[in-house]
Every structure is written in structure tokens, then in C-alpha cells.
Amino acid sequence: xxxxxxxxxxxxxxxxxxxxxxxxxxxxxxxxxxxxxxxxxxxxxxxxxxxxxxxxxxxxxxxxxxxxxxxxxxxxxxxxxxxx
Numbered sequence: 001x002x003x004x005x006x007x008x009x010x011x012x013x014x015x016x017x018x019x020x021x022x023x024x025x026x027x028x029x030x031x032x033x034x035x036x037x038x039x040x041x042x043x044x045x046x047x048x049x050x051x052x053x054x055x056x057x058x059x060x061x062x063x064x065x066x067x068x069x070x071x072x073x074x075x076x077x078x079x080x081x082x083x084x
Contacts, residue, residue: 021047021055 016024016038024038025047031037046052 016055018053018055 020038024040025043028037028040028043035041044054047054
């Protein structure tokens with residue numbers, strides 16, 4: 001957990017790709033207990049569509065775009081503090 005908390009920039013993380021997503025879905029399908037695997041709680045039904053790919057999805061997400069993205073920088077700027 002401390003390793004995750006020390007990472008603050010996008011380049012510090014390995015981004016998911018189609019191959020990894022498929023492997024994570026397979027592990028989730030084989031899991032005995034229904035917990036989450038790599039952040040997945042269930043296989044996305046849309047991922048079975050021919051022209052849809054959850055990894056390349058361009059949908060805006062309020063929590064990640066604003067609350068974890070823009071808001072901390074705007075708050076630190078308005079308070080004149082260096083960003084995280």
C-alpha cells in the first residue's frame with residue numbers, strides 16, 4: 001500500500017492494455033470468491049461487442065478526471081501550494 005501511495009504521476013504506473021484486460025477477465029471468471037481482481041469486480045458485458053474495448057474507452061469519469069485530476073491542482077494553485 002505504501003508503494004501505491006508514493007506514486008503520484010501517471011508515468012509511475014503501468015497502463016492496462018487489451019491483453020492484460022483479457023487476462024484479468026479470465027482470472028475473474030475462474031475466481032472462486034467474487035472479489036475484485038486488478039480493480040475489476042465483474043466482466044464488462046460491452047467488452048464482448050465487436051467494436052467496443054474497455055481499455056480504449058474515451059468516456060469521461062468525474063471521479064478520476066476532476067476529483068483526482070484537476071481539483072487537487074486547482075486547489076493547490078488557489079492556495080499557492082506546490083501540487084502533489
